[in-house]
Amino acid sequence: MVQLTGHNLHYSYTPDRMILKDISFRFKSGEIVSILGPNGAGKTTFLNCLANLVPLDKGEIFIDDKNIKKIPPREVAKVIGYVPQIIVPSFDFSVLEYVVTGCAPHMGTLSRPKQEHYDIAMDAIKRMGIEKLTNRSYSQISGGERQQVSIARALAQRPSFILMDEPTAHLDYGNQIKVLKTVRSLKEEGYGVILTTHNPDHALLLQDQVAILDRSGVLSTGLSTDVLNERDLTELYGTELKLFYEERLNRDVCAAPQFTI
Amino acid sequence: MPSQKSYRLIMLFLTVALAATSVIALCVGRYSINPAEAFGAVGSYLGKLLNATGEKPTAMENVVFVLRIPRILGAIVIGAALSLSGAVYQSVFKNPLVSPDILGVSSGASVGAATAILLGGSLLSMQILAFVVGLAAVLLSTAIPKLLKNNSNLMLVLSGTIVGGFMCSVLGVLKFIAEEDTELSSIIYWQMGSVQSVKMDTLLYVAPIFLAGAVILILLSWQLNILSFGENEAKTLGVNLKMLRGITIVISSMLTASAVSISGTIGWIGLIIPHLGRLTVGSDNTKMIPCAMLMGGLFLLVMDTIARTVTSLEVPLSILTGLIGAPIYAWLLWKQKARVM
Numbered sequence: 001m002v003q004l005t006g007h008n009l010h011y012s013y014t015p016d017r018m019i020l021k022d023i024s025f026r027f028k029s030g031e032i033v034s035i036l037g038p039n040g041a042g043k044t045t046f047l048n049c050l051a052n053l054v055p056l057d058k059g060e061i062f063i064d065d066k067n068i069k070k071i072p073p074r075e076v077a078k079v080i081g082y083v084p085q086i087i088v089p090s091f092d093f094s095v096l097e098y099v100v101t102g103c104a105p106h107m108g109t110l111s112r113p114k115q116e117h118y119d120i121a122m123d124a125i126k127r128m129g130i131e132k133l134t135n136r137s138y139s140q141i142s143g144g145e146r147q148q149v150s151i152a153r154a155l156a157q158r159p160s161f162i163l164m165d166e167p168t169a170h171l172d173y174g175n176q177i178k179v180l181k182t183v184r185s186l187k188e189e190g191y192g193v194i195l196t197t198h199n200p201d202h203a204l205l206l207q208d209q210v211a212i213l214d215r216s217g218v219l220s221t222g223l224s225t226d227v228l229n230e231r232d233l234t235e236l237y238g239t240e241l242k243l244f245y246e247e248r249l250n251r252d253v254c255a256a257p258q259f260t261i
Numbered sequence: 262m263p264s265q266k267s268y269r270l271i272m273l274f275l276t277v278a279l280a281a282t283s284v285i286a287l288c289v290g291r292y293s294i295n296p297a298e299a300f301g302a303v304g305s306y307l308g309k310l311l312n313a314t315g316e317k318p319t320a321m322e323n324v325v326f327v328l329r330i331p332r333i334l335g336a337i338v339i340g341a342a343l344s345l346s347g348a349v350y351q352s353v354f355k356n357p358l359v360s361p362d363i364l365g366v367s368s369g370a371s372v373g374a375a376t377a378i379l380l381g382g383s384l385l386s387m388q389i390l391a392f393v394v395g396l397a398a399v400l401l402s403t404a405i406p407k408l409l410k411n412n413s414n415l416m417l418v419l420s421g422t423i424v425g426g427f428m429c430s431v432l433g434v435l436k437f438i439a440e441e442d443t444e445l446s447s448i449i450y451w452q453m454g455s456v457q458s459v460k461m462d463t464l465l466y467v468a469p470i471f472l473a474g475a476v477i478l479i480l481l482s483w484q485l486n487i488l489s490f491g492e493n494e495a496k497t498l499g500v501n502l503k504m505l506r507g508i509t510i511v512i513s514s515m516l517t518a519s520a521v522s523i524s525g526t527i528g529w530i531g532l533i534i535p536h537l538g539r540l541t542v543g544s545d546n547t548k549m550i551p552c553a554m555l556m557g558g559l560f561l562l563v564m565d566t567i568a569r570t571v572t573s574l575e576v577p578l579s580i581l582t583g584l585i586g587a588p589i590y591a592w593l594l595w596k597q598k599a600r601v602m
Contacts, residue, residue, distance in 0.1 A: 053493050077499030084494060090355040091489055091544035101487050105499035110480045112547055157498070 002160035009059035021217030029192035034203035037213035043196040077105035081154035102156030124155035144175035164195040335459030337558035344557025346513035347531030364421035368428035369398025395518035453577030454527035529586030
């Protein structure tokens with residue numbers, strides 16, 4: 001098991017716009033962490049800090065007992081994979097050519113992918129069940145397919161943690177559920193998945209850890225069943241929300257009530 | 262995407278076409294010879310050189326060795342270098358509309374060459390000054406974002422625009438104070454590009470830069486794929502972004518600067534040849550870059566052969582590359598219109 005821990009992280013765009021305020025956490029591989037928060041709270045920024053893309057003002061992030069700042073980028077990439085929200089490629093790569101770049105952290109700077117790397121990429125493509133896309137052009141597949149391709153690339157990277165920035169954002173409802181199922185099965189395979197989402201119901205569906213980032217930059221973490229309650233969710237999103245157990249779904253559900261206008 | 266086999270076939274075809282065009286270019290011109298004569302001249306000249314008989318070369322041998330071979334090699338090398346740096350720039354800036362001029366290398370080189378012309382310097386001093394000022398312009402463009410502590414691509418492009426614009430104005434000043442009949446026309450002629458004055462020794466000066474630069478960039482070509490996905494993706498794949506971007510920009514700028522320093526500015530090649538390469542073998546830089554280099558060499562060789570044979574006067578290269586390149590570019594866009602976003 002690999003642990004990703006943060007100690008007293010601070011991050012602000014400007015002195016009066018605090019995004020992360022003295023936050024600490026401990027995420028483990030084999031766990032799903034759903035990061036919730038209203039628009040502009042800094043969910044993506046938080047994820048980018050974890051991926052070492054954004055320099056923190058203060059505080060330290062550790063992979064096990066090693067400070068992430070003291071690990072070369074290539075070594076960090078062996079532990080943390082990243083699935084961006086959306087990629088608009090400037091050039092026309094095939095899905096296989098794209099997925100195989102996930103092997104980059106395991107290769108030398110001057111080397112090129114060899115058969116073994118293409119095999120790893122193919123395994124990842126098969127794992128995601130998108131073999132039929134292998135030789136398709138990345139720019140000519142749908143948003144849902146791109147999401148799966150991006151996850152396949154993260155798998156080819158063989159990390160302990162996969163960070164996903166709003167993996168459901170551009171997808172229809174069916175594809176959203178599909179991605180969440182994938183996330184769930186990645187957990188079963190031992191990956192730690194840390195994702196941001198706009199939908200608190202997704203966090204309930206995933207039934208694991210939740211990290212709530214509010215507008216003042218405070219992070220509260222815990223099991224979804226412990227942390228999420230009607231009052232806090234209503235306050236967090238600034239709109240009335242109901243949290244209840246639905247027998248037919250066999251789970252807790254978070255949804256908005258009928259409008260009273 | 263073409264398979265490995267069709268990629269090899271395409272490369273083989275381009276190599277054969279390049280060899281055949283070189284032979285044609287060796288034979289045609291004001292002093293036309295047939296291929297047998299051309300090869301005979303090459304053999305006998307080399308024989309004289311090796312045996313050090315002290316025999317004077319014949320007129321035909323001179324035409325072949327002093328004029329045509331350096332010119333052919335020059336056109337191929339310059340075409341390949343401009344295409345290579347164009348391909349690299351497009352990947353680094355993840356933008357297929359970028360050409361190596363974007364950081365001011367060409368306008369800088371023009372200022373250098375014009376300064377040498379005004380000072381009455383020799384051809385060599387012109388080449389050196391063009392190279393130095395061209396490269397200085399790029400370094401200045403890369404220094405501005407560092408001063409502003411903003412490392413984004415956009416900042417780099419904007420600073421390139423500033424440096425390029427400034428260099429153009431300096432060039433304007435130089436043209437303004439130049440002697441109209443002699444200096445001004447030299448500057449303008451230089452800016453239109455020509456490989457006429459490429460000699461064996463000029464090639465020898467720039468050969469190490471071309472060779473070393475091409476080898477390094479080809480070795481880094483797969484990493485360039487990752488760079489073309491964007492900065493954050495490259496970082497999360499463990500790429501040392503700063504170093505990779507720095508190395509590739511400096512090397513491809515050096516290639517462009519040395520090409521421009523011996524041939525003047527030649528437009529369009531750095532922009533359209535990578536496009537043509539991508540259309541032929543796909544976007545994977547490990548295949549596209551070698552392919553674009555062959556295509557660029559072939560393209561400029563054809564252009565230069567037309568330039569020196571079609572009329573009794575030499576046609577400047579940029580005129581031809583523009584007249585032929587612009588329609589080709591339009592055709593390329595039409596071919597991939599569905600994919601242009």
